[in-house]
Amino acid sequence: MLKIIARSFLILIILIIITGLAYPLLITGISRIVFHNKSSGSLIYNDGKLIGSGLIGQDFESERYFHPRPSAADQPGYNALRSQGSNYAASNKEFLAIVRIRVDSFRKENQIDSGVSIPADIVTASGSGLDPNISIESALLQVSRIASARNISPETLRLLVIENGGRQYGFIGEYVVNVLKLNLLLDNIK
Numbered sequence: 001m002l003k004i005i006a007r008s009f010l011i012l013i014i015l016i017i018i019t020g021l022a023y024p025l026l027i028t029g030i031s032r033i034v035f036h037n038k039s040s041g042s043l044i045y046n047d048g049k050l051i052g053s054g055l056i057g058q059d060f061e062s063e064r065y066f067h068p069r070p071s072a073a074d075q076p077g078y079n080a081l082r083s084q085g086s087n088y089a090a091s092n093k094e095f096l097a098i099v100r101i102r103v104d105s106f107r108k109e110n111q112i113d114s115g116v117s118i119p120a121d122i123v124t125a126s127g128s129g130l131d132p133n134i135s136i137e138s139a140l141l142q143v144s145r146i147a148s149a150r151n152i153s154p155e156t157l158r159l160l161v162i163e164n165g166g167r168q169y170g171f172i173g174e175y176v177v178n179v180l181k182l183n184l185l186l187d188n189i190k
Contacts, residue, residue: 064150143157
């Protein structure tokens with residue numbers, strides 16, 4: 001009986017070393033070499049200064065920038081430690097009231113007529129509350145406001161949005177644009 005317990009304990013120690021140490025270290029090492037940027041958090045630097053991650057949204061409130069989708073990740077929003085969705089059902093009265101307020105606010109700040117439909121992504125939070133991307137349509141609806149605030153041609157901004165949009169993995173889903181990256185490019189327009 002003591003022999004069986006000793007063997008079992010030895011097998012347990014070997015499995016802990018293999019699955020708890022060796023395998024995770026091997027996979028981490030491979031990902032650091034093969035996917036360095038992604039395994040480091042897709043960090044974005046501007047003039048050598050860390051300004052954020054391409055994977056986590058940031059709040060931009062100035063009329064000179066593209067605005068992200070709303071965040072449900074606590075106040076003031078985009079708090080990665082508080083990642084969460086709103087957990088409201090699409091038929092929830094509170095949720096519908098919040099969306100109506102957001103639609104009205106988006107229309108007002110971007111001077112959009114009531115006949116133009118507003119994409120759902122710009123007035124609803126993502127499942128994590130941290131989505132860094134907005135749809136191309138949501139970005140294009142903000143072009144006039146930004147062009148006016150920066151005294152830039154709207155056509156230049158439309159091209160900037162379209163040229164920097166893409167699908168999530170290159171071939172899946174709708175066309176989106178990363179708000180942080182887009183706003184960095186916006187700051188570099190002369």
